[in-house]
Amino acid sequence: RLDKYLPQLLLNARRRSTAGWSIDNVCLDLCGGLLSLTQLLLDAGCSDDWSAVSGDPVKFGLGLVSIVYDGLFLLQHFVWYRRTAAPPLLPPAGASPASEAVRRQRAAGSGASAGSGLLERLSPQPELVADPEAAATGEGGG
Numbered sequence: 001r002l003d004k005y006l007p008q009l010l011l012n013a014r015r016r017s018t019a020g021w022s023i024d025n026v027c028l029d030l031c032g033g034l035l036s037l038t039q040l041l042l043d044a045g046c047s048d049d050w051s052a053v054s055g056d057p058v059k060f061g062l063g064l065v066s067i068v069y070d071g072l073f074l075l076q077h078f079v080w081y082r083r084t085a086a087p088p089l090l091p092p093a094g095a096s097p098a099s100e101a102v103r104r105q106r107a108a109g110s111g112a113s114a115g116s117g118l119l120e121r122l123s124p125q126p127e128l129v130a131d132p133e134a135a136a137t138g139e140g141g142g
Contacts, residue, residue, distance in 0.1 A: 005069040009076070018077045026073045033066035 012018050040059055044052040053060055 030070035033063045036063040
């Protein structure tokens, strides 16, 4: 199938990243496509019969399409998106955005003070709430 590469190519482009995706099979596929075309051209050149190339359009076309897609994958991986990290597809199960941000800050070594600052920014500020007791119980004030 000639379109088997397209979903991965589009996913990489949409995410603007190839993180989490192995380039090894693409390199092997590129070698296979190049060797297939090389064999086709060498057979035609050695026999001095170039109809062998036009006589097997499926092999020629498949090798050529494979090389084009593999070239695009290599460009994505090593040139266009080489330093970008993949955006997370889903947050960890049961993690709220606030707890995930605190976990990231702690993992980065910024300690509890940065985490408590984040929680303070997310909680209602007493000076902004008309009735602090209502804000503490979750009633009215808004």
